[in-house]
Amino acid sequence: MLRAMDIEAAMRRPFSGAAALVVPALGALLAASAITGTFLLQHHEGVDRAHELRIVDLRSKFAALQNMPWDARPLSGDLLAAQQELDHALARNGLRSLVPQVDMNVAVLYAIDAYVVAGDTGGASKLARQARRLSRPVVIRLDAAAQNATRDARRADLESTVGSTAAIALLFAGFGLVSVRLRRAHNDERAHRTELERAQAERKVLLARTVEGADEERRRIAADLHDGPVQRLTATAFALDLLANRIARGELESAEEDLRDVREALAAQMHSLRRLMTELRPPVLDEGGVAAAIANRAVQTLGLDATYAVHDRTRAARLVPEVETAVYRVAGEALMNVMKHARASRVDIFLDRRGNRLHLVVVDDGVGFDGTAAPDRTEHLGLEAMRERIESVGGTFRIVSAPGLGTRVEASVEWRARVEEHRAVA
Amino acid sequence: MPSPDRIRVVVADDDEAVRTVLMRVLVDEGFDVVGAAADGLEAVSLAGELRPDTVLLDVRMPRVGGIEAARRIRPIDPAVRVVMLSAYDDPALQQEATAAGASRFLVKGCSLSELVDAVGG
Numbered sequence: 214m215l216r217a218m219d220i221e222a223a224m225r226r227p228f229s230g231a232a233a234l235v236v237p238a239l240g241a242l243l244a245a246s247a248i249t250g251t252f253l254l255q256h257h258e259g260v261d262r263a264h265e266l267r268i269v270d271l272r273s274k275f276a277a278l279q280n281m282p283w284d285a286r287p288l289s290g291d292l293l294a295a296q297q298e299l300d301h302a303l304a305r306n307g308l309r310s311l312v313p314q315v316d317m318n319v320a321v322l323y324a325i326d327a328y329v330v331a332g333d334t335g336g337a338s339k340l341a342r343q344a345r346r347l348s349r350p351v352v353i354r355l356d357a358a359a360q361n362a363t364r365d366a367r368r369a370d371l372e373s374t375v376g377s378t379a380a381i382a383l384l385f386a387g388f389g390l391v392s393v394r395l396r397r398a399h400n401d402e403r404a405h406r407t408e409l410e411r412a413q414a415e416r417k418v419l420l421a422r423t424v425e426g427a428d429e430e431r432r433r434i435a436a437d438l439h440d441g442p443v444q445r446l447t448a449t450a451f452a453l454d455l456l457a458n459r460i461a462r463g464e465l466e467s468a469e470e471d472l473r474d475v476r477e478a479l480a481a482q483m484h485s486l487r488r489l490m491t492e493l494r495p496p497v498l499d500e501g502g503v504a505a506a507i508a509n510r511a512v513q514t515l516g517l518d519a520t521y522a523v524h525d526r527t528r529a530a531r532l533v534p535e536v537e538t539a540v541y542r543v544a545g546e547a548l549m550n551v552m553k554h555a556r557a558s559r560v561d562i563f564l565d566r567r568g569n570r571l572h573l574v575v576v577d578d579g580v581g582f583d584g585t586a587a588p589d590r591t592e593h594l595g596l597e598a599m600r601e602r603i604e605s606v607g608g609t610f611r612i613v614s615a616p617g618l619g620t621r622v623e624a625s626v627e628w629r630a631r632v633e634e635h636r637a638v639a
Numbered sequence: 640m641p642s643p644d645r646i647r648v649v650v651a652d653d654d655e656a657v658r659t660v661l662m663r664v665l666v667d668e669g670f671d672v673v674g675a676a677a678d679g680l681e682a683v684s685l686a687g688e689l690r691p692d693t694v695l696l697d698v699r700m701p702r703v704g705g706i707e708a709a710r711r712i713r714p715i716d717p718a719v720r721v722v723m724l725s726a727y728d729d730p731a732l733q734q735e736a737t738a739a740g741a742s743r744f745l746v747k748g749c750s751l752s753e754l755v756d757a758v759g760g
Contacts, residue, residue, distance in 0.1 A: 439727075
């Protein structure tokens with residue numbers, strides 16, 4: 214048999230994952246044992262006062278063992294004492310034949326734990342199965358003996374019966390505690406592993422989304438350049454060729470008209486390029502901050518006649534550029550959605566500081582949409598782009614909508630104030 | 640260069656301003672612009688219907704792009720001259736256009752003489 218110190222030392226070592234295979238079998242054994250122990254104690258409720266006190270004492274010890282914090286529990290001492298007392302009681306009650314079996318049960322339990330700590334899953338499983346098989350007749354016979362003793366409460370060996378009952382309870386409590394320790398450690402390890410796997414999976418998804426988002430943005434910019442400036446300049450270049458032909462032929466009147474067209478086309482092109490430039494990085498965001506940039510974006514997107522209001526409760530505070538950009542992009546996308554889909558009569562944009570967070574809310578009174586239905590791919594990408602924008606700076610995103618009830622877009626991000634640069638004055 | 644007077648052209652570009660100016664320029668240069676398409680499918684249809692001498696195709700168009708349109712036009716009229724016009728100056732794209740049956744690949748912004756030369760053959 215292993216020594217108590219060995220057991221304690223083994224139990225204090227880091228837990229091995231091999232217990233996963235052992236705990237179910239061991240649990241079945243220990244559950245049966247704990248139930249029997251409690252049952253035996255309950256059978257002695259009617260005995261003499263002294264014995265009642267003894268039972269109360271042992272029951273409180275039993276309960277204390279069950280409730281004691283894991284690290285503070287003097288397990289092996291109680292377990293070994295209980296085992297010795299049980300051996301004694303078995304002998305007194307004519308159940309000496311059970312002693313080797315009880316001892317074997319305990320030995321097997323210790324061995325299981327040693328195997329588990331050593332990482333030998335196969336050995337631990339095999340022993341756990343043996344323990345389960347061995348425990349069944351022992352538990353049944355002990356239970357019968359205790360019930361007989363209860364019926365003949367005046368017998369001289371009552372105390373020893375009570376003692377044996379309590380000892381069994383303690384022994385089983387010890388079993389239960391070992392089981393709890395193994396199970397807890399196993400659950401902790403499994404929880405940590407699950408949490409780690411979840412975090413890794415989330416990180417992978419986020420990274421993929423970020424890459425996809427960046428690709429999508431590059432594709433959009435390329436498409437904007439292709440469909441806008443490149444086409445306009447192509448048309449302008451050919452128009453100049455046409456103009457040159459007309460001048461060469463002396464058709465000056467029509468040439469002058471063409472020249473004006475070219476001039477207008479170039480002006481329109483400049484406007485288009487400026488808008489693209491502003492979309493890429495609005496200068497007002499750098500100069501006036503996020504609230505001013507959102508107000509500017511609202512005018513551009515919704516038009517001068519729209520009813521909207523920007524409620525800036527941040528006192529135009531300046532945050533670090535990445536936060537301002539992310540919040541501005543989310544607000545811009547939300548305003549674009551209002552313009553395209555909402556058919557709203559009013560839009561309100563709130564910027565607010567709550568504690569250590571900046572909150573953005575864009576709310577409209579438009580047609581809304583079914584927030585539970587799957588959006589089409591374009592809408593899905595738009596919503597995902599907003600989410601990714603804000604999550605990329607550690608923020609959170611939420612959209613609430615229902616048909617006929619408007620839409621509310623919320624973003625929240627840590628308040629990270631911009632540190633003003635102190636320029637040295639020469 | 641052959642006389643543009645006898646050359647019938649279909650112009651295909653989804654950008655209306657580019658399409659219009661191309662038609663004006665080609666007409667001004669003496670070509671007979673017989674049809675205009677806003678996408679590749681329309682271009683294929685017009686090529687089959689009008690039997691032009693040359694089809695001028697923008698590469699990037701909705702529904703069916705210029706390269707796929709060239710691929711479909713070739714079996715309809717193996718003699719037709721296909722000229723691709725692209726916003727991208729990309730050798731790989733040029734190679735793909737040639738494989739699809741384009742005889743010339745022009746980059747948008749090319750000179751008028753290059754355009755006339757390509758369309759006129």
